[in-house]
Every structure is written in C-alpha cells, then in structure tokens.
Amino acid sequence: MRVIQIIAGLLLLIQASVASAVLDIEIIGAGEKQIPVAIVPMGGDAKLSQTIHEVVVGDLMRSGLFRMVDLAGKFLTEPSQVSYADWQVRGADGLAIGNVTVLPSGRIEARFRLFDVVKQSELIAQAVSAHDGQARAIGHRIADLIYEKMTGDKGVFGSRIAYVNRRGQNFRLIVADSDGYNEQVVLAQNEPIMSPSWSPDGSHLAYVSFETGHAVVFVQSLYTNQRKVLADFRGSNSAPAWSPDGKQMAIVLTRDGSSQIYLVRPDGSNLRRITFSGAIDTEPHFSPDGQSLLFTSDRGGSAQIYRMPVEGGPEQRMTFGEGANYSPRHSPDGSGFVFAHRNNGKFYIALQDFQTGQMELLTEGGWEKKPSFAPNGKLVLFASEARGRGILATVSSDGRVKQHMFTQSGDAREPVWGPNP
Amino acid sequence: MKKLVISLVLVNLLAACASNKPAETTAAPVDSGAKATTPAPKTAIAPVTPVAGDPLNDPASILAKRSVYYPFDVDAVQDADKPVVQAHGKYLASNPNRKVRLEGNCDERGSNEYNLGLGQRRADGVKKMLELGGAKSGQMESVSYGEEKPVASGHEEASWSQNRRTDIKYAK
Numbered sequence: 001m002r003v004i005q006i007i008a009g010l011l012l013l014i015q016a017s018v019a020s021a022v023l024d025i026e027i028i029g030a031g032e033k034q035i036p037v038a039i040v041p042m043g044g045d046a047k048l049s050q051t052i053h054e055v056v057v058g059d060l061m062r063s064g065l066f067r068m069v070d071l072a073g074k075f076l077t078e079p080s081q082v083s084y085a086d087w088q089v090r091g092a093d094g095l096a097i098g099n100v101t102v103l104p105s106g107r108i109e110a111r112f113r114l115f116d117v118v119k120q121s122e123l124i125a126q127a128v129s130a131h132d133g134q135a136r137a138i139g140h141r142i143a144d145l146i147y148e149k150m151t152g153d154k155g156v157f158g159s160r161i162a163y164v165n166r167r168g169q170n171f172r173l174i175v176a177d178s179d180g181y182n183e184q185v186v187l188a189q190n191e192p193i194m195s196p197s198w199s200p201d202g203s204h205l206a207y208v209s210f211e212t213g214h215a216v217v218f219v220q221s222l223y224t225n226q227r228k229v230l231a232d233f234r235g236s237n238s239a240p241a242w243s244p245d246g247k248q249m250a251i252v253l254t255r256d257g258s259s260q261i262y263l264v265r266p267d268g269s270n271l272r273r274i275t276f277s278g279a280i281d282t283e284p285h286f287s288p289d290g291q292s293l294l295f296t297s298d299r300g301g302s303a304q305i306y307r308m309p310v311e312g313g314p315e316q317r318m319t320f321g322e323g324a325n326y327s328p329r330h331s332p333d334g335s336g337f338v339f340a341h342r343n344n345g346k347f348y349i350a351l352q353d354f355q356t357g358q359m360e361l362l363t364e365g366g367w368e369k370k371p372s373f374a375p376n377g378k379l380v381l382f383a384s385e386a387r388g389r390g391i392l393a394t395v396s397s398d399g400r401v402k403q404h405m406f407t408q409s410g411d412a413r414e415p416v417w418g419p420n421p
Numbered sequence: 422m423k424k425l426v427i428s429l430v431l432v433n434l435l436a437a438c439a440s441n442k443p444a445e446t447t448a449a450p451v452d453s454g455a456k457a458t459t460p461a462p463k464t465a466i467a468p469v470t471p472v473a474g475d476p477l478n479d480p481a482s483i484l485a486k487r488s489v490y491y492p493f494d495v496d497a498v499q500d501a502d503k504p505v506v507q508a509h510g511k512y513l514a515s516n517p518n519r520k521v522r523l524e525g526n527c528d529e530r531g532s533n534e535y536n537l538g539l540g541q542r543r544a545d546g547v548k549k550m551l552e553l554g555g556a557k558s559g560q561m562e563s564v565s566y567g568e569e570k571p572v573a574s575g576h577e578e579a580s581w582s583q584n585r586r587t588d589i590k591y592a593k
Contacts, residue, residue, distance in 0.1 A: 192569035194533050208537075213522075214564035215537060236541045236565045239534045252534070254545070254565075259538030280538035296535055302494075303535050326532035340532060367576070369532060414533060 024406040025179070027062060031400055034067040035150050037094040038087055038117075043077035044100040048108060048135045052100060055139025056146070058179060059157040062394075063147065063379070064401025079113060079122065087117040094123075094150055096142070106132045112142050114149055123149045136182055156374040160418040161381060162186075162196040162205055163392060167410035173207060175222060178374070178417070180392060180405045186220060197240045198418040199266075206230060206240035206249065217251055219266060230268055241284045241293075242266075243310075250274075250284035250293060250310075261295060263310070274312045285337075286310070287330050294318070294328035294337055305339055305352075318352065319359065325350070329372050331397075338362070338371040338380050349382050349395060362399040370413075373397070375420040383413055476512065477519075477591065483508045489547060491585040493530065496542035498550055498587075506547055509589055510554015517557065520592040523547050525565040526572075528581035533567055540565030543587045 039057055042049040060066040069092040076082065077099050087095050098112035107129050114124040124145055130137045137158070144155030157178055165172045173187040173196060187193060191210040198205060206219045215236040220227035231237040235254030239261075242249050249266055252259050253273075259282045261275040275281040279299035286293060290310065297306050300317065303324040308315040319325040323343030330337050334354075341350040346365035352358065367385035374381065377397060384393035386404055390411030395402045405412075476482045489502035498506055513519055525540030525547075544563035551561060573580035 192566065194537070194567070194569065210566065210569065214562075215567075235545070235563060236537050238537050252538070254538070254541045257545075258542055280535060280542065282534045282538050283532060296532065298494075298535070303531065324531070326535050342530065 024404075025058070025062065026404040026406075027064065028402040028404075029064065029400050031064040031396065032398070033065070035065060035093050036067045036069045036091050037096065037146065037150065038069040038071060038074075038090065038092040039146075040071060040074065040076060040095070040097045042098040042100045042110060042112070043075075045102055045108075048100045048102070048110075051135040052110060052139040052142065055136050055179070056096070056143045059140060059143035059155075060146065062179065062403050064396055065147075065151055079115075079125075082115060084115070084117055084120045087115075092117045094146065096146060098142075100135075100138075102132075103129070108132065108135055108138060110138050110142065112145070114146055136177065140177060140179075153378055154376045154420070156376050156379065156417075156420065159375055159420045160202065161392070161415055162198065162418060163383075163415035164193045164196065164413045165407065165410050166192075166390070166413055170410075173205070175205070175418075176407075180407050183408075184222075186222065186225075194414055195239055196414060196416050197242060198416060199242050200244055200246045200419055202419045202421060204266075206242070208238045208240070228268075230264065230266070231271075239282050239284060241286060243286050244288055244290045250286065252282045252284070261293070274310075275308070275315070277315075281306075283327050285329050288332060288334045294330060296326050296328065305337070318357075321359070327370050331373055332375060332377040338373060340369045340371060340382075349380060351380075351397065360399070362395045362397070363402070368393070370415060372415065372417045374417050379417075381415050381417045383415055484512055487589045487591075489587050489589075490582065491543060491587075493528065493581070493585065494539065495585075496539060496546050498546055503550070506550045506589075507554050510551040510556050513551060513557075513560050514555025517560065520560050521551070521556075521562075522590045522592065523551075523561060523563040524588045524590060525563070525567075526570060526584055526586045526588070527568045528584045529568045529571065529576070530581070531568070533569065537565050537567035537569075540567045540587075543585075547587045547589065 041053040069090050077097055095115040095117050098110055100110040103109050109127055109129040111127045116123050128138050128141045140157040143157040147155035159178050160175055161178055162175050165174055169190045171189055171193045172185050173193045174183050175186055176183045189211050194208040196205050196207045204219055204221055208215050209218055215238045217231040217237045217240050218227050219230050231251050233253050233255035237253055239252040240249055248263050251262050251264055253262050258278055259280045260273055261281050261284050262271055262273050264271045277299045279297055281295055281297045283296040284293045292307055292309050294307050296303050303326055304317055305319040305325050305328045306315050307318050326340045328337045328339045336353040338351050341348045347368045348361045348365045349363045349368050349371045351360045351362055369383045371380045371382040379394045379396055381394050384391055390413050392405040392412045392415050477484050486505045489498055523544040525544030527536035527540045544565055548561050548563045571584045573583040
C-alpha cells in the first residue's frame, strides 16, 4: 500500500514538471485607441534579453491597448543612439531600450529607458533587478512601467492569479503570473478544491477543500505553505472572502441549516452569523471600503445579487430581470460589480454600475463563470470554455478586448486575480 | 520523458490493435495516475458488510436504489423517489447500527458555490425525510459536492439529469 502511495506521488511530481507551460494565448479584438510603441530587445545577455522581450511584448499586446511598431532591423541600447525623427517616421509614440546583465551576485539587472517620441523626452530611466531565474518577473515589471506611463493607469502584469486545475479526479490549486506562466502548485489531491481567495497582501490563500470528505475552509501561507483549518463545521464550509484590511473574513456555513453568511477573524475567532434568510446566501465579497458585502441569494426564487452592510442590516436586491446571477465581485474603485449572468442556457460575464443599476454584458455568452477584476479594474479574469476544455479568459472592462489562455491539460476552474505585489 | 511518452503511445497502439475492447480496459497500470478517466459508472449496490438476510444486499429490494434525482434548481425530494427514501428511513430505524452518508450533487449550471449550497439542501432534505421515517440523526451525515463530482460530463440535459442527485451511501 505504501509503495502504491509513493508511486502515485511520483506520478504527480512528473505531471507537475511536464505540464508547466501555457500552450497558447489567443487575443480577440482591440482597444479603441492603441498606443504605438517600439520595444527594442535589450543588449547584454542574449538569452535573458529574449525572455524579457517576449514577456514585455506579450503583456502589452494582451492588454489590447498597444500596437508594436516594426523595428525595421534597428538595434540600439543607449540614449545617445536614439534618433527621435527615425521613430516618428515609423509612427511610434513610445520607444523602449535597455541592457540586461547578470551581476556577480547572480542577480539579474535590467537597466531600462522609455522615451516619449512625440515630445522627444525620456520618460523613465530605471534599473530593475530580480533573483537568478526570474527574468520573467523583470519583464512583467518593465511592462507595468511602460503601461503606467503610456496609459496613466497602474499596470497589473506583475500581479498573480490563482485557479484550480482539474484533470479527471486530480485537483490542483495553482498560483501563476498574470499571463499564466510560472506556475506554483499550492495543493494537489484527488478530492475537489474550490473558491481560492487572496488575502489583501497576497501572502495567503483561503480555499475550500474536500480532502476530509466534506467542504472545509483552509487558509494557507504562500511563503511557508503552512496551513490551518478556518472552518470545519458539519455540512459545508465554503466561500471565503477577506475584508480589505485583512482583519476579518466572510465565510458560508450550513451548520445551522441552509447556506448562510458568517464573519470570522482569520485566526478562526469571533465567529458570528450575519444573514438569517433560510435561503441559500453565498459568495460574499467585501466592498473596497470594507463597509458592505455583495452576495448571491435565491431568497427571491432564483439566484440574484444582493447587498448588505457588513455588520448586518437591511439587504437590498441589486439584480432584476430575466435569468439568474451569481458570483459578484466589486470593482476596485467601488463603482460597480462584475458577476456571472445566466440566461437562455448561456452564461455571460456582466458588469453593473451601482448608480445606474444598468447591466452590461461584457462577453457574447457561453460557459463563462467566476469573474474577478484585475487590481487596476481594467481587466476581468473569468473561467470559460473552448476546444472542449475549461480555460482562463480575460475581457477588458469595456468589453473590447478578450483573450483565451490555454493552460496545460485539464480544465481551469475558479480563477481569481490576486492583489498587486 | 520523451521515451516514456513514446512507450505509452506504443502500449496504447498495441492495445488498440490487439482487441476491440474499450481503451480504458487496456490501459497499463502505470498509466492510471496520469490519465483523466471519466468516473466509473455507479454500481447498483455499494459494498457493505454482508449480514445474513439483510435486505440491503437484496438487489430486488427497493433498498437497492441508493440515489434520488431532481429537476433543475430544486432541492425537494420528488414524489417518485419518496418510497425509496422512506424505505431507507425504515431500514435505518430498525438497524440502528447502520450509518449513512448523504451526498448532494448538482449539475454544472449555477456557480460552484451556489451549487454547493444547493447540494447541501438536497442532502439535508433526504436526511429530514429519513428522520421522519425513524432514522436517528446520529446515523446520518449530510454533505454536498455541489457540481464538483459529476458522474456525467456532457453539457446537456442527459448528463445534467444524472448529476442532480443525492446518493445514500451506507458505511462499510
């Protein structure tokens, strides 16, 4: 028996090492305005330069807000080599150059410059360094810097995502870069895993695991991998959500009957019930100011989105009309929320503004679930389906740019975008 | 790794040539951990400790039915399934040492969390009906798998109807 367990363990390890790369990314649509930029591969270490270049170009293209200007064979690394007239002719608004070297300590250092070709000025001159083997992290950082300078919004390429990969009976909780690369397996087992939820500082994941035969909420450190049980009452324990200050969590328990929402401290203390509907109340999500919760409830007959003050009080229905609605998440600026909308046999990702109460569909519909905003509010990550598999997808919050991310084999489920580092 | 892949492919090819059996039955044992297999079809009777004359082991008994099914987004036991649940309630009442796990399941329409709640209501509904039949609450545990453990994986009603289900599972 023990031998079998060891073999099974080895097989898991082999799978993890083989299936670590994103296979394919498809981009559909384009932003209203695309900023033309010239990204020159860096000088110095050729291999590092190539990786960084791929990451920077990939990140900017996926945002839908940038267009790559043909370099026409030009290669330059120093500000003295910049001829603004050359790049104006090619139609570039921005020009990025730099050098990458491996320091004696083994760290990678990229010295990077960004120029405004139109205004003929240097926008950024910055050194970005990272541990050996983290060239991709440098690429994401540089892409964030370019994005921020050229669009005025904060970048999100350096942030991470969490999702569940399901292959047959095998479930893995995965944390990856925002482009799906650089996977880290947080938990692998042959029982379901659901509902990963990031702590506001990105140091912990709460999630639901069925490893003991029913749904139990765990909280796990991403640094030490140590974890503890947050809620293990009879029935189902699920839907963990963190308050913005990280001091309390909302969870859903069935210990007193139907699914109801409770508050609890992350150490498991001070548990108290805050909904008393007798219906299914679930998927709580804190507003950015920490004052209210959005949640899903079927108290009105079908699943709809409701809002309530965190400490309890009057509950207000937010969604009306045909179909059912699930999985609400506030936008980072607190002006509205995304959710999954089901109507006529399809699931859509939808956005609703608190002020107007208008629902806007961001996607064309299909099997689209579990949306969450990027930290800058410009992109929404969700679970979709293509080529018969569960995949990760994003849509820009104006609905114009979509991308499909085909991760390794199996189905990607339950994605959630983490905070900025 | 490439070698391993090639040899697995060869094994599968040879197996495919050798017989008309379904591919699943010819998979090499070493392959089982890596292969995404569909869940095995549910057996009619879960294995339980044999007891002489125990109606639980009689395939002709109504107790051989261990699953109840639901319409979409409904958690009440349907009329057609009530005799099954009532029979299990009676059996548990007269066999106080027997224990059951009630596992609620859902189809994939809805969010995973909503379906977890719905599956729990389904399992709890069966539990209440078993209690009405005389079973003690200490004999029963109700849990939900939501949409996480489908027995059929299609995106159509034929699959969904099998997945909207509470299983009555006797402890060994």
